Amino acid sequence: MVYLDHASAMPVDPRVLAFARRYLEEEFGNPSSLYDRGLSVRRAVEAARGQVAALIRAADQRKIVFTGSATESNNLAIRGTALRNRKKGKKVLVSAVEHISVMNPAKDLQKQGFELGFIPVDRYGTVDLAALEAELTPETVLVSVNYANDEIGTVEPMREVSRLVHGAGAYLHVNATAAAGRVLIDVQEDGIDLLTLSGNDLGGPRGAAALYVGPGVKVQSVMPGGGQERGLRSGTENVFAIAGMGEAARLAAEEMAEEMAREQAIRDRLIREVLEIEEAALTGHPTARLPHHASFRFSRIEGESILLNLDTFFDIQVATGSACSSRTLEPSHVLLAIGLTHEQAHGSVVMTLGRSNTVADVQYVADAMRETVGRLRGISPL
């Protein structure tokens, strides 16, 4: 097996599981309980908060709010910030390549009377800074731009984006689900007001994610209840998942430089080999891209059938942004935003590396890819 879909799901790092599993059976308390058992798990939650803060270089760990998923963090960031600051203005901007868990909360705001603008990107998926500047008005309360895109790997020019957004007096939210633990994020230097990151994408269990809420940023809860997490996220804390996210963040901070250099070297060879195939093209930015990320398109064939062919005949797992593989039978909005036609978007393949991948995989994957493309083109009427 060569698993190349780490953006969709990551195995839990065995070290993380060894660290966090005690919070399932022995230390199972509720952090709100006042007896010792509750206090010890509250300490675990606070320690994890510190590790997550350190990973993104937040000065104050109290600015980290734990949620249940990146979707929830994005909802809290987008809806919670816009609704809380609606008196200031009712305009929200998001880049055209945002994840659906940013897009749909933003569209929800639109239904509630907000004006929603989309910032276009160039053919590499880099946000158009001039267009952003033009769209920024005094009514703009919030702008959301992903740190890096999970489908095409492109890393955005965060500091330039931040300068423009702050120049207009708006807040900047950044979905860093795909980027955290892979590139160095510094919320202060980068000028980020709100940042989403997810535990599983760091190698932690699902069930924990975080939203960084910078100093002075006003946000309201979008899921009323018991008022945990300083009132911003109700519900009993998932201590196992939070502790696991903390440990995964600690490991990421420690090992990122080395591990990403390793994955990038494999990735670079993979891209080189795959681009030898006829009518294959890279999607996303050639250099400003996540180090573990390779994404392609192949003309005249379709991504779901590529995916199935690679899985069935070669035990290789990849992702695709093809219309045929989506719930709605729409091609990925990211691929359309970088200017691909529906037909071009059909041939999309996304490969995301992880710890299990080795340089020995490159030739195997490239050969499998060549055979797959050849076979499917043989069936294609185009």
Place this chain on the structure above:
Amino acid sequence: MVYLDHASAMPVDPRVLAFARRYLEEEFGNPSSLYDRGLSVRRAVEAARGQVAALIRAADQRKIVFTGSATESNNLAIRGTALRNRKKGKKVLVSAVEHISVMNPAKDLQKQGFELGFIPVDRYGTVDLAALEAELTPETVLVSVNYANDEIGTVEPMREVSRLVHGAGAYLHVNATAAAGRVLIDVQEDGIDLLTLSGNDLGGPRGAAALYVGPGVKVQSVMPGGGQERGLRSGTENVFAIAGMGEAARLAAEEMAEEMAREQAIRDRLIREVLEIEEAALTGHPTARLPHHASFRFSRIEGESILLNLDTFFDIQVATGSACSSRTLEPSHVLLAIGLTHEQAHGSVVMTLGRSNTVADVQYVADAMRETVGRLRGISPL
């Protein structure tokens, strides 16, 4: 250690963990992925859905929506149902003893222009059926009544409630977080339209809960995103927690009768022993109560200090509805709703049993309780 706070946090059943842990490391796929690894975890999610459906005797497992927590299920039920059916009417009723994760979503609706009514309860915490009937108007879209209360253990007369609610053409939502796996729930016989239950309260990991949405009941999502769970709950499924909830539901269905008879026998002796203490009273219903649940109040002393005393000197963990132990320094609204004064509510102690408790615990706990009450009353000026 004698752990008597299973309502706050449950250890994960070792059998559940043995069953579900493969979904952390080996079978870590994303259920939306089309390759085999994704399909196998999707199968695990659907199997869990079947087990949860069976536990509450839902005829069609597709009516089970997995969420991340009971808080989320309650938000989806309350806000999602009211907002989706607002054209029908804008009145919502909740019992006065609902959990804060039902109360606060209902209050949120109030801010959005809904009329919110509270159904009073008698001194045992049983909802006042006459008052319910009087409050039900043609504008009432939704009524929420807990199956059983987590603080005082009282089981509500579900079928009578349902008859009234349906007679008025409204939907009935039931928070069964405390009751599921402890009393027999039959959503069809009981006449329940929406039902919340939580994985951890069954002995599964945190991070999974469910909302049953009955046939024809219209609900809208309250957390927009990727549209998983038939569009009702966005976010990558937490397969480990969901599979664990499924296995916990299966074990509960199989073992509930026997295990609850066992716990009830211990609980009955515990109540008898504790009520021997001077000025001790049971809270909640004497007979129509959850089989694992004992709750008391003690005059002239305060619950948080009882809790700490039991933990420190006897390694016994309990809960309290005392104002002193709450974030807001307000006494539990449940204790006020059953007619206790602030002073009486102060002396609240809640004990909830689980698998680890044995009949040998009873005397130890009763003696510890007697000593604790004696010591604190010795300090009390009252």
Place this chain on the structure above:
Amino acid sequence: MEDRPQIGYSKRVMDHFMNPRNVGEVENADGLGLVGNPVCGDLMQVTIKVEDDVITDIKFKTFGCGSAIATASMVTELAMGKHLDEALAITRQDVADELEGLPPVKMHCSNLAADALHEAIEDYQEKKKKKEAEMAA
């Protein structure tokens, strides 16, 4: 528990995806059907050879998903050797049923395959009519 949803493709779909029957183009085809699906831009081509109103050869080419490939393969297998009237009676449901079902979102792919077959037959019939008219003239 009843009503458990189908997960992924059936064994038969995967079989036809992995070993598609009748791939390619019939030489000097008597009829050609080429249909595109407006929903997602997929493309399906069916070519047929006809003798005495019986399909004696049939081949397909597909630009589309696994389901599109499998349904096309299946439709060629169903139509091979059939009288044109019988072949015209093949419905998308027949295709899906023969494949032991398709995920609901993929039902339109079976439509595509049946449509391409029907179009190929109609193409043949139109050509034949034209030829007969020319002969008569």
